[in-house]
Amino acid sequence: MPRVEAARLAYQDLSGRLVTARQRRAALAARIRQEIPAPRAAGPAPLPAPMPARPVPAPPTPAVRPGGAEASTRAVQGLLFVLGGLLLGTAAVVFTAVAWATFGVAGRALILLAVTALALVAPLVARARGLRGTAETLASVALLLVVLDGYAAWSVDLAGVTGLPGSRYAALVTAIGAAVAAGYGLVSRLTAPWFAAWLLAQPVLPLAAAAFRPTAAGWALVLTAVALGDLAVVVALRRRASGTPAALVAGQVLGWTGHGVALVLAAGCALVPLALGRAAGTPLLAGGPLLVVALTLVAGALAAGGRLWRATTAGLLVPVLAVALVRPVGELRPGLLLLAAGLVVAALAGAVRALPASIRTGPLVGALAVAAALGQVAVVLTGLVGAVTASAGFPAWQGGRDVPVPSWGWQLPAALLLTAGAVALLTPRAVRPLAGVAAAGLVALAAPAVTATPWPLVLVVDLATAAALLLAAVARPRGGGSSCRSPRRPGRCCSGTRCWSAAPPRSVPSPCSPSPRCSARRSPRWAGVDRARSRSSGAWRSRWRCSPYRRAWRSRCSASARRPGGSCAARPPPSWCRSSSSSPSVACGPS
The missing domain is CATH 1.20.58 (Methane Monooxygenase Hydroxylase; Chain G, domain 1)
Structure with missing residues (x-):
C-alpha cells in the first residue's frame, strides 16, 4: 500500500507539471501569433477609393522575429x-x-x-x-x-x-x-x-x-629605401582602377603605415651621425642621411597630394638643409661657424625668394624659422658684448678700459647684417625699415667685438648711430608723401588725379576748372601708365562723374568760391605735386 500511494502522488505531480507546460505553450503561441501578421488570401484586391494626395509616410521598420539570426551567413x-x-x-x-x-x-x-x-x-x-x-x-x-x-x-x-x-x-x-x-x-x-x-x-x-653591419647612417639609408618601396606601393594602388575598393583602401593604409614607420626609424638613425659630426668617415656627409630622409618625406607629401602636407614638408626641408650645410663647418672650422651660418641663412632666403609664389609658403616659413634661430643667437651674443662693453666703463671715476675682444667677435656684425638681409628678403616691404633699424642698432652694439676699441670711441660710435637713427625716423616721409608717386594708388598722387591751376580765377572758366593732366609734368617712366590710362579715359571719366567723392569735392569748391576771394585752387600745392620752375604751379585733386 505505501508504494501504491507514492506512485499515485508522483503521477499527480507529473500530471500537474504537464498541464502547466501546456498552458505556458499556449500562451507563448498566442503571443507569437499576435506579433506575426496573418497571410493575406490570394485573389484580386479591390480597388481603393480615391484619396486626396498627402505625403507618403516612411515604411515601418519590420518587427524582429524571435529567434532570428544574430550574424549574417557571410560573416559566419x-x-x-x-x-x-x-x-x-x-x-x-x-x-x-x-x-x-x-x-x-x-x-x-x-x-x-x-x-x-x-x-x-x-x-x-x-x-x-x-x-x-x-x-x-x-x-x-x-x-x-x-x-x-x-x-x-x-x-x-x-x-x-x-x-x-x-x-x-x-x-x-x-x-x-x-x-x-x-x-x-x-x-x-x-x-x-x-x-x-x-x-x-x-x-x-x-x-x-x-650581414654587412652598417652604421647608423647606413641603417638610415636602408630604412629610407624601405619607405620609398612602401610609397611606390601606395602610388601603384592609387593609380589602379580595378580591384575591390575595400582591398585597395586597406592596401593604401598598410602602405602609408609602413612608409611612416620606416621614415621615423630612419630619422632616428640619421640623427646619430648628425650628432657625431661624421658619416661614411667624413664630416662633410654628417647631415646627408637626415637630408635624404627629409627629401623622402617631401616625396611622400607630393604623392599624398594635400596642399597643407606639401607646404609642411617643404617647410621642414629648409631647416634640415641649413643644418646639413652648417654641421660640417662646425666640425672642420668651428671658428667660422657664426659666419657660415649667416651665409647659409642668406643663401636660403635668396633661394626661397626665387621660388614661384604657388610653392613658396612652406619654404618661406622654414627660412624665417632658420633666420629667427640665428637672429636669436646673434642677439644674445650682442647683448653679452654690450654688457661687457658697459661694464668696462665702471667705476666711472677710474675712466673707461679697453673692451676685451672675443675670438669670434669679428663674425658677429657680419652675421647680424646677413640675418637682417635674409629677413628683408622674406618679409613684406613694410617690415624692411624695422629690420634695417634693428640691424643698425645691433651692429653698433657689436662693433666693439671686432677689434680692441677704446672706451671713448665706443661711446662716440653708439651716440652717432643713435643720432643717425633718430634723424632717419624724423625725416622719414609720412602719409601720402611716401606713396603719392606710386601709380598703383589712384587718388593719392597724380596717377588717376586732375591738377588744379593756381592762376587767378579769370584765367580759368570757373574756380574749380581743371588744368592739363599731371602726365604733362611727370617723368618719362610713367609714360606707359599714361598711355594705358588714356585708353580707358572714358571709363575713368564716367566713374568719376558717378563717384560720391566728385560731388563732395564740388560742394567743397563751391563753398570756397562763395567766400570773398575764395577759390579751391588758392591754397599752395604740396611739395610733392609741384611742377618745375618753367611751368605754373599746380596742385593735385582727386579725379
Whole structure:
C-alpha cells in the first residue's frame, strides 16, 4: 500500500507539471501569433477609393522575429575560413618542426614539395567554383608553406645553404616568398597574395644589410629605401582602377603605415651621425642621411597630394638643409661657424625668394624659422658684448678700459647684417625699415667685438648711430608723401588725379576748372601708365562723374568760391605735386 500511494502522488505531480507546460505553450503561441501578421488570401484586391494626395509616410521598420539570426551567413563563413586557415597553418608548422625528423632528406623534400604544390593549386580550383573565401584562406596557407620550405631547407642544410649568413639567407627566403606571392596574385587574381607579398617584402632590405653591419647612417639609408618601396606601393594602388575598393583602401593604409614607420626609424638613425659630426668617415656627409630622409618625406607629401602636407614638408626641408650645410663647418672650422651660418641663412632666403609664389609658403616659413634661430643667437651674443662693453666703463671715476675682444667677435656684425638681409628678403616691404633699424642698432652694439676699441670711441660710435637713427625716423616721409608717386594708388598722387591751376580765377572758366593732366609734368617712366590710362579715359571719366567723392569735392569748391576771394585752387600745392620752375604751379585733386 505505501508504494501504491507514492506512485499515485508522483503521477499527480507529473500530471500537474504537464498541464502547466501546456498552458505556458499556449500562451507563448498566442503571443507569437499576435506579433506575426496573418497571410493575406490570394485573389484580386479591390480597388481603393480615391484619396486626396498627402505625403507618403516612411515604411515601418519590420518587427524582429524571435529567434532570428544574430550574424549574417557571410560573416559566419568568413569566421570559419579564418579559423580553418589558422588550424591548417598550425598543422603545417607542427609537421615541419616535429614530424620532420622522422623522414629522410629525400622524403622530406618530396613531402614539402607535394604539400606546397597542392596548397597552391587548391585555391585556383576553389576560385573557379566560386568559393572565393576558401580560395583566399588556402592561398594564405600555401604562401606560408613556401616560407616554411625555406626554413626546412636551412634545417637540413639543403644544397649547403647553411654556409650563408643567417640574415642573408633569411633575406633570400623572404624575397623569394614575396616574388612568389606577387606572381601568384597575378595568376589567381586573389587579394590575400598581394598582402602577403607586401608583408614579406618589408624585412628583405634590413635582413640583407644586417650581414654587412652598417652604421647608423647606413641603417638610415636602408630604412629610407624601405619607405620609398612602401610609397611606390601606395602610388601603384592609387593609380589602379580595378580591384575591390575595400582591398585597395586597406592596401593604401598598410602602405602609408609602413612608409611612416620606416621614415621615423630612419630619422632616428640619421640623427646619430648628425650628432657625431661624421658619416661614411667624413664630416662633410654628417647631415646627408637626415637630408635624404627629409627629401623622402617631401616625396611622400607630393604623392599624398594635400596642399597643407606639401607646404609642411617643404617647410621642414629648409631647416634640415641649413643644418646639413652648417654641421660640417662646425666640425672642420668651428671658428667660422657664426659666419657660415649667416651665409647659409642668406643663401636660403635668396633661394626661397626665387621660388614661384604657388610653392613658396612652406619654404618661406622654414627660412624665417632658420633666420629667427640665428637672429636669436646673434642677439644674445650682442647683448653679452654690450654688457661687457658697459661694464668696462665702471667705476666711472677710474675712466673707461679697453673692451676685451672675443675670438669670434669679428663674425658677429657680419652675421647680424646677413640675418637682417635674409629677413628683408622674406618679409613684406613694410617690415624692411624695422629690420634695417634693428640691424643698425645691433651692429653698433657689436662693433666693439671686432677689434680692441677704446672706451671713448665706443661711446662716440653708439651716440652717432643713435643720432643717425633718430634723424632717419624724423625725416622719414609720412602719409601720402611716401606713396603719392606710386601709380598703383589712384587718388593719392597724380596717377588717376586732375591738377588744379593756381592762376587767378579769370584765367580759368570757373574756380574749380581743371588744368592739363599731371602726365604733362611727370617723368618719362610713367609714360606707359599714361598711355594705358588714356585708353580707358572714358571709363575713368564716367566713374568719376558717378563717384560720391566728385560731388563732395564740388560742394567743397563751391563753398570756397562763395567766400570773398575764395577759390579751391588758392591754397599752395604740396611739395610733392609741384611742377618745375618753367611751368605754373599746380596742385593735385582727386579725379
